[in-house]
Amino acid sequence: MLQLISLLMENKPGALMRVTGLLSARGYNIESLTVARTLDPELSRMSIVVDIEPSQRGQLIKQMNKLINVLQASDLTESPAVRRELVLLRVRATMQNRQAILKEAEIFGARAVDSSVEGFALEATGDPEKLDEFIGVMSAYGEIEVTRGGLVAVSLEAKKLKLAPPIQKEEGVLHNG
């Protein structure tokens, strides 16, 4: 099944490798992965969709939480969350079907971001199923080329972020908490 994971992590070199390494070490395939900085430039937010046995979901979240660079790993698969994906699509149009394509795009809330005699570049956002439909419909009009951005998600539940406090270094060794 597909599991949706949201990660808040330190924006550091190698942090992404640690996350993907956890997945590849277990032979899980990543369906999509998006990552970008948060408001705090020292942190990034990552959304991952991974194909996994349902029984392994809890274990994977725990393993991710164990990574030193990960501040919080949450399983959004079944919890209230908004999920969106961006799709950029180029469709070849004829003089005859140009209008129909634009009309159809409008139904899906897509916008034309480029137009030429060959056709259009369209941009759409939505939940992935809706976008599947959109892509299906567009392919009926002519040759298409598609780039999907991967799922991004935001949880609708406020989850308390538990962080480790700084550790003072005294004379000798460091003291834990």
Place this chain on the structure above:
Amino acid sequence: MSGTLMNGAKIVLECLLREKVDCIFGYPGGVTLPLYDAMYDHSIRHILVRHEQNACFAAEGYARATGKVGVCCATSGPGATNLVTGLVDAMMDSIPVVAITGQVSTKLIGSDAFQEADTFGITRSCTKHNFLVKQLADLPQAIHEAFHIAATGRPGPVLVDIPKDVLQGQAHYQPVSAIHLPGYRVYTEGHAGQIRRAAQMIWDAKKPFVYAGGGILAAEASEELRAFVEAIDAPAVLTLMALGALPGSHPNFISMPGMHGSYAANLAMTECDLLIALGTRFDDRVTGRLSAFAPHAKVIHLDIDPAEISKNRNADLPIVGDAKRVLKKMIQALEETLEMRPKNAPARAAWRAQVAEWKREHPLEPEISADEIKPQHLVSEIDRLSGGEAIVASDVGQHQMWAAQLLRFNQPRLWINSGGLGSMGFGLPAAIGAQMARPDKLVFALVGDGGFQMSIPELATIANQGLPLKIVVMNNGHLGMVRQWQELFYNNRLSQVRLDSFPDVEKLAGAYGFTGRTVERPQELRAALEACVREPGPYLLNVRVSPFENVYPMVPAGAAINEMVLSAPQPVEVG
């Protein structure tokens, strides 16, 4: 600018001093020249090993013998890649090690420079965490963070990769006053409600059973374990990692469980109605076929690593915490509910009697013959000399299993072995690390004729450092453990398991300037071992043992742990 002006290499050593490091195991090279130059007149002792893999194993031996962080050091490229087996070994057994590696200069990184390897990438999965320090300003922080991560929570190896220009750069060194790792949360206390419920479950049980692992050692919780076991008066097993966490002579202690565990341990584990798992991870070598493991038991699982809870076996009552602190609280909770103790007392007495009966039926006993030295005989003679007090660092194979079955340890941190990874070649360098850490102790390196030959170069280190190690080779002329599997499961088609051309140990040890000797006759064994121990310096004793002995009991791969082969030359039908 305040602080003393010094180069990165000196800063590394200053940070190590602050971490109370007294000894580093390492091997120099091009990019670590600045570091070795700084060591030239520094108080920290450096032990020059003969291969970087052994630097890491020795650091592990040091850490396993003391609980302190072991430190190893290697150059870039081949030096760093040679550390990998040791790092994985430390990772699997949760041993605190800090590895410092040199890297090519920052401006050369990514250019396939001479002796460049992606150490940061290669060691990502073999460490608890790793650092590539590209700026001198970040160096002290990284070193202290590495020590903190290695030593706290579930311990493990941490690597710090430092480019040559960072080691050479000059900075005003100011001691770090605090470190901050916001994502590194360690839960030590244990949930009070869960601890109370645990006490309840323990008194409710008719056949309670304690299964304790390496986490007890990591938490220095042996005293608490003992008090806990005595408070509930339950039979207890210690995993391969935890031998010594209870004294070997403790009346509640059965033996190691699992693939080569005793009859009583495996039967009791199968029959218990409450399994109290403490700092242990339900390794497949312990559980056998998981679906048939402890089928009647409710499980209490205490571990500091939340990811271990319910990973292999579902925990009915999980407790995340430090074993020492939680066990103290558990003992307290048991005392507060002492009125519940009589409830199941008769059933529990019957249970203890049953386990004692199983112990009597099939005890772990050394076999002794007048014609040849049985491997078990050798182990029992080492045990006699040690009296439960010596450190025994073992290699991997049959000898390791016989040692785990038959040696008795009065204290933790005397038994040193590669459990999770099972790395041949571990025993000798680990013994070096242990002897460095505990110069006062009698230290045996008990190794097979196979594993010994993987670490022969370290004989030079031993001679060089004048370490009075007692190297005992259990020489069965074979890669014994593999031979055993070929005999039992591959129709005795012995393929590539004979170890001919074993060197003459008198000449070998002599070449390094110490004594070596071979014994073959059982009548000579005791005196030979005594002479070995009496020798003030190192000693290499090659003991020729019967070549075709198998380790029993044995749980075949895929079988349940109560489906043991006790001694039959052929495996019994399992089902």
